[in-house]
Amino acid sequence: MGKMLSVSELRKVYEVKKTAFSLKKDRIKAVDGVSFELESGKTIGIVGESGSGKSTLARCILLLEEPDEGTITFSGNDLLHMGKHELKRLRKDMQIIFQDPYSSLNPRRKVFDTIAEPLLFHNIIKKKHVKEKVIEIFKKVGLDEDFLDKYPHEMSGGQRQRIAIGRALATNPSLLIADEPVSSLDVSIQAQIVNLFMDIKESTNISMLFVSHDLNIVRFISDEIMVMYSGKVLEMGEKDEVFYRPLHPYTEMLIDSIKGELFKKAKVDTFDFNDGCVYYPRCNSREPICSKEMPHLTGEKEHMVACFLST
């Protein structure tokens, strides 16, 4: 059990102009000092509402977005300080599945080509054997041969997402990042795709980062859970620890929300403030100290939390 991925103090700031003419730029901290470690064969679920920086984090890890600060170590390689060519070779070992299977597949290519392309590009297989291999991948993701010659627009959302999963698995990666892979699918299809992820997890020794806003799905699929809010990690730990003994008010709120008790408590105060806990404006149990500074993530490795009230 080695470390597959370790991320430390990762930061990504976007500068946005409020209007076309404003001189001052707003700084939006999409990912603000995130650190975690993913052991090989394990799955970390990242939860948080939209805008919490989950997807940016996922994209930064694969360097699809350039992080501003921090280090990313992937099976012993420092991703931010390596040559372009070495990085390209490493890329086949870390793959991503996107949220929207409608825009993540090239509309002009048959799905056969979409899956065959990485196999041929990375010289994983000879051209004459590629068809058998693609059919094998199709079977693995639950599609039959009839789909080989179809274009993405001829398939349903669930089928497309299976293709996207097949493409990601084609090169036999050791790390798979799933960025809200079921959020844009119908509920009935969601279950099928989640089961497909479970199969993949059981049949290979793949490490996964599973990003979702749905705590139910994350709980089902992950070994550890990481709760993000406004670019920061608020709570992180073993799945059952976090789910049954949540320490952060935000995590409690998320858990209540899947039990359908959200609306009793939800507070929607959004006022400007600079210091203090990022969750302060919406927190139900805030104390004066919470407005002074942001608490650090503390605790044992099994369960860490960034909250003054629970330490």
Add this chain to the structure above:
Amino acid sequence: MALVGLIILVPMFLCALFAPFISLHDPVEPDLRNILTSPSFSHPFGTDTLGRDVFSRVVYGSRISLLVGFVSVGIATLIGIMIGAVSGYYGGIIDELIMRFVDLVMCFPTFFLILAVIALLEPSIWNIMIVIGLTNWMGIARLIRAEILSIKNKEFVLAAKAQGFSEYRIIFKHVLPNALSPVYVVATLGIGGAILTESALSFLGIGVQPPTPSWGNILTQAKDNIEVAWWLSLYPGLAIFLTVMGYNLFGEGLRDIFDPRRRYQLR
């Protein structure tokens, strides 16, 4: 709509291809006994001031028009795609420089630029094609750039990056093919435009030089004799009108054909 365009264009192509077999007379051979005769069985479109058969001249003129249309638009499209792709994909300062250059070139009145260049160079058909090509790429460059800007952040391009594909492969296999469908349409419409420009230049006497027949220079003669020889204006004019119309209709139709999603809806 594409079909209507084709119905007009296919006979035009055949005319150009088989001009020697279709034409009844030599298009450049004067026949001084038959000057300005009105349309008849042996001269379906009549004859001109030198007694040359207008039908044959119009048929041979279609060769010039097609050649100019395709070659000049081909040049413009190639330049436009390359410049637009570089600008859109790389962005930043490169994009800024290229786009300001495009703005600059667009500020020149194209037609007078062509006039100036032709005044300096020999007025030959090749010079015309190159000049029309070099003055018409800006629209296509802007179009391609805008398409690429919207496509390069789509997730399938990110996925290609995540696969570690080379930039060359990402641009040519994933980004460009998805950016091209509006270009087919604009290029087809551009052929019509280029034919019009060539006709106008030839009409002004700085395009295709007589005795080589071109629709434009037939019209030059026609304007002096419009009161006595209506056939001299009507037929080449009709040829220009129909051809340009054909390309416009075909261009509109192409948009539906080349867009796989729309093709799917139609089925």
